[in-house]
Amino acid sequence: xxxxxxxxxxxxxxxxxxxxxxxxxxxxxxxxxxxxxxxxxxxxxxxxxxxxxxxxxxxxxxxxxxxxxxxxxxxxxxxxxxxxxxxxxxxxxxxxxxxxxxxxxxxxxxxxxxxxxxxxxxxxxxx
Numbered sequence: 702x703x704x705x706x707x708x709x710x711x712x713x714x715x716x717x718x719x720x721x722x723x724x725x726x727x728x729x730x731x732x733x734x735x736x737x738x739x740x741x742x743x744x745x746x747x748x749x750x751x752x753x754x755x756x757x758x759x760x761x762x763x764x765x766x767x768x769x770x771x772x773x774x775x776x777x778x779x780x781x782x783x784x785x786x787x788x789x790x791x792x793x794x795x796x797x798x799x800x801x802x803x804x805x806x807x808x809x810x811x812x813x814x815x816x817x818x819x820x821x822x823x824x825x826x827x828x
Contacts, residue, residue: 732810752790
């Protein structure tokens, strides 16, 4: 896996609400443990943007924070290799995110990222 590091694209955090709202207008893939929204920025920057959110309806602060941490860990593992350069991604926690098995979470995220990459490369979800 050390050879893959050279091919990986830089990943930066989405930090302000307008960035999250922009991504919401793009594509989305739902799985049992998470939802991923994605949208091409249409600018010259080749980095990948990532953001994370967990709403109050999934549980208390402990559950939301655990869910967000798990999403961050899984995304840091998968997004550099499966993400589309020039796209922003928002990972949304669901009720099952905090308690589902780690491998299942990775599988769900991987399948959603692959589906989104195919759709984004076809030209859907453009700015």
